[in-house]
């Protein structure tokens with residue numbers, strides 16, 4: 001079975017030595033969020049997750065969810081663990097205090113998300129979707145609706161869903177057909193089917209609040225004709241008590257490759273009573289409020305799985321004896337090829353952690369900083385980083401899950417060792433909340449183009465500023481990073497131009513472009529980590545960070561130029577290949 005120990009020293013290093021998290025406590029409303037308080041809370045979360053939630057990961061995967069007569073049963077122990085989790089206040093960490101939240105920084109909740117998603121990523125989806133639903137209602141609904149639903153969503157007592165996908169409407173959300181007909185009393189009658197709905201039905205909470213994308217009778221076609229509705233499983237009376245069961249049910253649950261403890265439901269709305277939130281036909285904007293933060297959360301899910309794969313592979317390789325390395329030692333960690341894999345896992349996970357936490361910090365600054373110009377810049381970073389965090393952390397989770405199996409050899413393929421579950425659980429992260437191909441399109445088509453190309457310019461400027469302060473002892477990374485950033489900037493200009501004239505070229509290369517951008521960002525992270533680690537009091541920590549930074553500079557950053565050369569290759573001839581002749 002895979003085991004999990006929260007990487008507290010690493011988290012402390014990233015938050016304090018690299019990202020200077022003390023800046024959070026200078027933001028209005030976060031005065032109490034000092035580094036010591038944050039680390040104390042992270043330690044507490046780690047204990048609960050290691051002791052109570054991670055042990056349910058393998059058994060939950062084996063048992064899975066079941067459905068009978070529309071009632072979904074989750075694996076043993078999950079309901080009790082969920083109750084413990086929300087009652088201890090972990091769901092409500094960064095929610096506003098007026099809705100039973102604790103008003104703590106988003107950054108802190110992302111660190112806790114990482115821990116939870118290492119311990120049990122399937123479990124993490126129950127609070128994760130609840131928070132997404134909370135955010136969407138909070139951003140769009142009237143006070144009456146907020147007061148009805150948010151106090152119990154805000155503390156996690158009720159859970160939430162996001163009902164977007166239909167059989168013919170996946171990436172193309174605008175194809176959704178679910179109908180919303182006015183009832184004449186301010187409510188709407190929701191009719192239609194949704195598929196793949198995470199946490200759509202279960203008995204872990206006394207009510208489930210569905211956030212549903214549907215179409216008004218007179219709405220225009222496509223995304224411009226979608227509206228959003230709050231549709232509770234049980235209607236809520238004026239005094240807050242629960243009323244009748246609403247007309248919706250789970251018709252089935254999906255049988256999946258992974259995250260088997262998370263119920264993925266086929267939902268049918270048969271004239272269910274719902275209430276519109278936001279203005280008519282603004283559903284896509286309302287959904288994006290939730291989706292943007294949800295994409296960062298999915299990135300954290302990926303990071304959690306990267307960490308789980310990496311720490312288990314390292315422990316196994318330190319212990320397993322096989323053959324003799326040239327130094328005479330027998331543990332497989334002494335073999336150069338195993339070492340290559342472990343260093344790639346460490347370089348990826350630790351570099352991705354800085355990207356993910358930094359994005360969390362920018363979310364807090366964008367919400368709270370008193371200076372509008374600083375808020376605007378922070379929001380630019382959030383916008384730019386969202387597809388990077390989502391795609392890089394999740395692609396890496398699947399890759400590192402596979403690499404962990406490779407490190408274990410044939411034993412990795414055997415269920416009992418638990419690392420094959422990481423690969424199975426991680427694949428979905430590359431698919432939902434917009435596939436990673438859709439993230440790349442978002443990066444190329446929107447984020448590079450927004451505000452006259454201001455977003456990537458901020459990144460290039462920041463990296464060049466960091467390069468200026470890098471002393472000669474960091475030339476092993478600063479030199480390849482300088483080359484990567486020059487190449488990335490030139491290719492960014494090429495993409496910005498070519499998207500207008502030959503959109504297929506830009507689209508063909510967008511996944512390679514996204515990866516090159518992420519690797520360059522990780523180069524920037526590794527430069528900062530190498531500099532900060534050089535001051536660290538622990539010699540072992542210093543040595544490990546230096547070796548991992550060197551590995552990243554020599555063997556991962558070097559991939560940027562090949563990826564960017566791919567991006568600039570014309571695609572016209574490839575696009576002419578007839579679909580039937582593939």
Ligand SMILES: Cc1cc2nc3c(=O)[nH]c(=O)nc-3n(C[C@H](O)[C@H](O)[C@H](O)COP(=O)(O)OP(=O)(O)OC[C@H]3O[C@@H](n4cnc5c(N)ncnc54)[C@H](O)[C@@H]3O)c2cc1C
Nearest residue numbers: 162163164165170171196197198264432433434435437438
């Ligand atoms: C376990 C699980 C849980 C889920 N949870 C939820 C949930 O809670 N709520 C919810 O609403 N949905 C949920 N989903 C749905 C998920 O978000 C969709 O599966 C996802 O958005 C992709 O849609 P699709 O499966 O229809 O694939 P498609 O859209 O058919 O995509 C197939 C392929 O085509 C590519 N593609 C599609 N369009 C384009 C384009 N314009 N340009 C380039 N490439 C393109 C995609 O990148 C992909 O590679 C879940 C799915 C699963 C499997």
